Amino acid sequence: MKRHLISAADLTRDDAVLILDTAEEMARVADRPIKKLPTLRGRTICNLFFEDSTRTRISFEAAEKRLSADVINFAAKGSSVSKGESLKDTAQTLEAMGVDAVVIRHSASGAPYRLATSGWIDAPVINAGDGTHQHPTQALLDAFTMRRRLVGRDAGLGKGLDGRRITLVGDVLHSRVARSNVDLLHTLGAEVTLVAPPTLVPVGVETWPCEVSYSLDEVLPKSDAVMMLRVQRERMNAAFFPTEREYSRRYGLDSARMAKMPEHALVMHPGPMVRGMEITAEVADSDRCTVVEQVANGVSVRMAVLYLLLGGSEPAVTTPAAARTEENK
Amino acid sequence: MSKILIRGAKVLGGEPQDVLIDGETIAEVGTGLSADGVDTVIEASGQVLLPGLVDLHTHLREPGREDSETVLTGTRAAAAGGYTAVFAMANTFPVADTAGVVEQVWRLGKESGYCDVQPIGAVTVGLEGKKLSELGAMHESAANVTVFSDDGKCVDDAVIMRRALEYVKAFGGVVAQHAQEPRLTEGAQMNEGTVSAELGLGGWPAVAEESIIARDVLLAEHVGSRVHICHLSTAGSVEIVRWAKSRGIDVTAEVTPHHLLLTDELVRSYNPVYKVNPPLRTERDVMALREALADGTIDIVATDHAPHPHEDKDCEWAAAAMGMVGLETALSVVQQTMVETGLLDWAGVADRMSFAPARIGSLPNHGRPVSAGEPANLTLVDTSYRGAVDPAHFASRSRNTPYEGRELPGRVTHTFLRGRATVVDGTLA
Ligand SMILES: [Zn+2]
Numbered sequence: 208m209k210r211h212l213i214s215a216a217d218l219t220r221d222d223a224v225l226i227l228d229t230a231e232e233m234a235r236v237a238d239r240p241i242k243k244l245p246t247l248r249g250r251t252i253c254n255l256f257f258e259d260s261t262r263t264r265i266s267f268e269a270a271e272k273r274l275s276a277d278v279i280n281f282a283a284k285g286s287s288v289s290k291g292e293s294l295k296d297t298a299q300t301l302e303a304m305g306v307d308a309v310v311i312r313h314s315a316s317g318a319p320y321r322l323a324t325s326g327w328i329d330a331p332v333i334n335a336g337d338g339t340h341q342h343p344t345q346a347l348l349d350a351f352t353m354r355r356r357l358v359g360r361d362a363g364l365g366k367g368l369d370g371r372r373i374t375l376v377g378d379v380l381h382s383r384v385a386r387s388n389v390d391l392l393h394t395l396g397a398e399v400t401l402v403a404p405p406t407l408v409p410v411g412v413e414t415w416p417c418e419v420s421y422s423l424d425e426v427l428p429k430s431d432a433v434m435m436l437r438v439q440r441e442r443m444n445a446a447f448f449p450t451e452r453e454y455s456r457r458y459g460l461d462s463a464r465m466a467k468m469p470e471h472a473l474v475m476h477p478g479p480m481v482r483g484m485e486i487t488a489e490v491a492d493s494d495r496c497t498v499v500e501q502v503a504n505g506v507s508v509r510m511a512v513l514y515l516l517l518g519g520s521e522p523a524v525t526t527p528a529a530a531r532t533e534e535n536k
Numbered sequence: 537m538s539k540i541l542i543r544g545a546k547v548l549g550g551e552p553q554d555v556l557i558d559g560e561t562i563a564e565v566g567t568g569l570s571a572d573g574v575d576t577v578i579e580a581s582g583q584v585l586l587p588g589l590v591d592l593h594t595h596l597r598e599p600g601r602e603d604s605e606t607v608l609t610g611t612r613a614a615a616a617g618g619y620t621a622v623f624a625m626a627n628t629f630p631v632a633d634t635a636g637v638v639e640q641v642w643r644l645g646k647e648s649g650y651c652d653v654q655p656i657g658a659v660t661v662g663l664e665g666k667k668l669s670e671l672g673a674m675h676e677s678a679a680n681v682t683v684f685s686d687d688g689k690c691v692d693d694a695v696i697m698r699r700a701l702e703y704v705k706a707f708g709g710v711v712a713q714h715a716q717e718p719r720l721t722e723g724a725q726m727n728e729g730t731v732s733a734e735l736g737l738g739g740w741p742a743v744a745e746e747s748i749i750a751r752d753v754l755l756a757e758h759v760g761s762r763v764h765i766c767h768l769s770t771a772g773s774v775e776i777v778r779w780a781k782s783r784g785i786d787v788t789a790e791v792t793p794h795h796l797l798l799t800d801e802l803v804r805s806y807n808p809v810y811k812v813n814p815p816l817r818t819e820r821d822v823m824a825l826r827e828a829l830a831d832g833t834i835d836i837v838a839t840d841h842a843p844h845p846h847e848d849k850d851c852e853w854a855a856a857a858m859g860m861v862g863l864e865t866a867l868s869v870v871q872q873t874m875v876e877t878g879l880l881d882w883a884g885v886a887d888r889m890s891f892a893p894a895r896i897g898s899l900p901n902h903g904r905p906v907s908a909g910e911p912a913n914l915t916l917v918d919t920s921y922r923g924a925v926d927p928a929h930f931a932s933r934s935r936n937t938p939y940e941g942r943e944l945p946g947r948v949t950h951t952f953l954r955g956r957a958t959v960v961d962g963t964l965a
Contacts (some may be wrong), residue, residue: 232825292852293847293850293851293855294855295851300942312851314854315852315853315854315855316725316735316736316737316806316853316854317735317736317737317806317852317853317854318852318853318854319807319853320806321852321853322809323849324805324806337736338736338854339736339737339738340735340736340737341736383736386734386736409729409732409733409739410728410729410732410733410739410741411728411729411730411732411733411739412733412736413730414730414733414734415733415734
């Protein structure tokens with residue numbers, strides 16, 4: 208694996224499968240009475256959040272603590288893009304404090320890449336979401352959830368998502384989740400289709416390794432998993448679509464639409480859900496919807512990423528996965 | 537008054553000739569000129585002699601941002617790049633929208649002595665696009681302003697643009713438009729296309745530039761005025777200007793050196809040194825711009841020299857300032873992209889970087905032929921030179937060049953402003 212995790216596109220298939228396999232090992236820790244491993248004892252990890260995201264921060268924090276790391280939470284107030292609050296200054300402060308890894312969330316696309324490549328800091332950088340660019344651990348936890356459900360918990364070990372048909376629906380244009388998922392799912396062998404109104408599909412999408420459709424109803428019967436993306440209400444004022452009602456009618460997921468999906472197919476959502484507009488309560492609460500699982504899986508996947516990037520010299524859990532890590536360095 | 541003999545230089549890239557400078561003017565051009573009574577002889581065999589370069593688009597930052605550049609440091613950079621005249625853009629603090637501010641800039645240029653500074657006046661008060669500045673007063677001032685621009689911002693109100701175009705006809709002025717439809721570029725960070733889609737940076741569509749150019753050439757036609765398009769950057773813009781010229785519309789256009797060389801692929805580094813307005817475009821656009829400069833659809837090369845202090849670029853992309861310095865590398869980039877590709881000869885370079893910009897900006901004493909009786913504004917270039925760009929040697933106060941470490945051809949060895957050497961052997965005098 209590379210030294211940093213900035214983009215899902217940085218991961219080879221072997222890297223991605225290794226992370227998912229390692230995450231399966233980590234998931235077992237959650238079933239133990241004491242949910243803690245000594246793996247990163249004495250290592251300091253900083254969660255550097257320039258943009259609010261309680262969910263993602265808590266998930267990383269839980270992962271770090273389960274690996275016995277020391278955790279520093281650094282939340283920068285307001286807009287990071289305003290002057291006098293420089294990413295560089297913060298990075299150098301952390302460097303001086305000797306942190307061993309930085310988990311960064313930033314409203315500016317490319318900020319984690321800058322942090323990792325500008326020589327401001329030496330520690331590994333993990334992107335926890337940057338602007339409309341990437342959110343690689345989200346993609347990993349989504350892939351983990353899909354692999355568990357569509358391939359199997361143990362049967363999935365060592366495997367990708369070959370031939371599985373995954374549909375992403377909604378605001379692709381502004382979605383780092385969409386970008387990361389397209390990259391990772393393609394790497395894992397899945398066939399990805401993006402569904403959105405044309406206004407929410409980026410110019411230049413034709414080079415992405417996926418299909419694009421404007422019709423959800425046509426794609427649903429051929430989907431093994433349907434991931435609903437978040438649509439922010441303010442997009443309406445910017446004329447991306449006429450009304451919430453119309454969006455809902457054409458791209459919302461209700462039970463009638465869910466019925467068009469194959470029986471085994473999953474409904475996914477990165478959360479938080481806008482119930483009513485993008486997904487009906489009925490669908491959100493059905494047992495085909497994996498939202499709650501995705502949250503739990505997020506911790507396991509982030510444990511795996513931290514463990515692998517920080518190159519724990521002792522095995523994370525005594526398993527073949529840990530042994531394979533050593534070979535992969 | 538000193539006499540200088542330049543020996544054996546290829547005048548405009550042609551046959552070697554001697555050029556005798558006497559005081560402020562060229563006294564003689566010929567072969568085997570005598571060195572009798574000459575104070576300095578410059579052996580220029582193999583070098584190319586050009587008329588002093590003229591930049592229609594420079595940001596000197598003074599008044600207001602003297603931490604980025606001053607008239608003195610900017611004109612030193614200009615001289616080092618082979619320029620003898622620069623037009624200073626109006627987006628200073630305060631904005632150059634009154635006779636007082638343009639006269640101040642003009643006077644600072646005189647005092648610097650490195651390069652003539654011709655101020656550009658703002659089209660609208662405070663560059664706000666709402667109310668015309670006192671265009672006539674700026675023209676009648678000591679600075680004799682003839683070029684007006686809200687550069688950095690687009691004059692997007694069609695009525696204001698129409699009025700400005702009409703108004704400056706009274707004194708032969710020209711409006712230089714920064715073509716950027718504001719609504720189409722809200723939140724824009726880079727060229728809109730496959731790279732922006734991947735990087736998740738706000739897209740700056742080509743049509744935001746092209747729609748304004750299309751509108752403005754039609755306005756210029758309607759009111760019978762003259763419009764100049766700043767830093768044209770897309771293949772589509774070239775097509776519109778070509779069409780407008782074929783229709784007889786009085787439009788001129790400029791391209792920057794960086795748009796002739798660099799593409800949006802470089803933004804993959806997220807290094808803000810590549811962040812510029814208009815943004816770097818695609819390979820296809822770059823090739824169209826080169827062709828258009830060669831065939832005269834684009835009239836001139838202008839640097840859009842935009843100095844910024846280190847801290848404004850040493851940050852994340854979204855927070856960084858837009859712009860690149862360009863005065864000291866422009867000629868080298870033009871040599872690489874236009875001369876060494878066979879698209880333009882040195883006479884063509886003299887036209888695009890001296891004669892034509894002086895004509896568009898109405899500077900009678902610059903962009904003159906290299907012949908007896910003309911003002912001795914000259915630039916001597918060692919075209920065989922090859923070397924990596926080292927910003928540490930820049931005369932500009934700022935170092936935000938996209939070419940750091942990149943090998944570029946050509947080096948200005950001498951620059952003469954009215955017979956006085958401002959650069960000698962590649963070093964500022
Ligand atoms: Zn401009």
